[in-house]
Amino acid sequence: MILYDHPLSSYAQKVKIALREKGLDFGCVLPEDFGTGRHDTAFAAANPRSEVPVLLVEEGAAIFESTIILEYVEERWPEPPLRPADPLARAEARMTEEICDSHYEAVNWGYGELLWFRRAEGALAERLTAAVRRDTARLQDWLAARLGAADWFGGERFGWSDAAVAPMLNRSVHYGFGPPPGSALARWHERVRRRPAVAETFAEFDAAAARMAAAADHYRTGGRRREYRDHRLEWMIRSGGIDIVAAGLENDNIRFSWPG
Structure with a gap:
């Protein structure tokens, strides 16, 4: 494959x-x-x-x-299973994944626009960073409640929810917005990052992140265009970044989704 x-x-x-x-x-x-x-x-x-x-x-x-x-x-390839067998547990895993794929990803993506692509400076950058901190904390509080005292989001073993949460939370940690040290969610992150499948994937992320500063200008000049869509666009606008969107359209260094 x-x-x-x-x-x-x-x-x-x-x-x-x-x-x-x-x-x-x-x-x-x-x-x-x-x-x-x-x-x-x-x-x-x-x-x-x-x-x-x-x-x-x-x-x-x-x-x-x-x-x-x-x-x-x-x-x-049903073995080893990642999806819970119980219908309610399966629905809970899907809800956790949905929050991560929509709301959490949008916040992480928005901070990447500041850190790597330098879309804003000064007061606007401070305002957007404050929104990242606020929303990341809210999302992590929600995830912490979902995790509870369990080792994994599905209970006793790694599963579907853990695969969905891992990239989102790890990016927050990379950005310096990780969960409080010693908290259940921080301990979960330490636990999950030691799994070979996750460790290999995170190592690839770290290597790519280290090269982003060199690639940022390629995106800012229109050689590549970052995609503003659904939750990403919503987060940027409601957090005060509508001028970033307008500037990106004027400079042709952002894009929207197909079929446009």
Whole structure:
């Protein structure tokens, strides 16, 4: 199998953790046209949204959207199981994943716009950073309540929710917005990052993050364009960054989703 991937993508990290937990063999490819919004490439043919991850499987079939990929992988290779057997536990895992994939990812992504892509300075940067701190703390409080006193989000063993939470929380830790030291959520992060599947995925993230400063100008000048969509766009606007969106459109260094 081939996974169209970017090591910084939390969605791609979730998929890689699941594939590695199941011991599956796959290769990662960073599409050359990633972030360009082109529609005439093999990557765009595999996913019209031109987003990672995309999993290329039997006979050239392509599966995109991280949750759909996880569902395919779980059904195709059910052992070891990541999805809970109990219907209520399965619904709870999906809700945890949904919050991470929508609201948490948007906050992390917004801070990346400041840290790596320098979209704002001065008072605006301070205002947006304050919003990141506030919203990250709220999301982590919610996750801490979901975790409770258990070792894993699904209870006694690593599972679907843990794969979804891991990339989001780890990025907050990388940004300096991790959970309080010694808290149950901080201990969970220490526990999860020691799993081989997670450790390998986080190492790829760390290596890519170290190169982002050099790549930032390529995005700011329109060589690549960051995608503003749904929860990301909502978070940026409601946090006070509407001028960032306007400037990005004027300078043609942001993009919206297909089919636009």
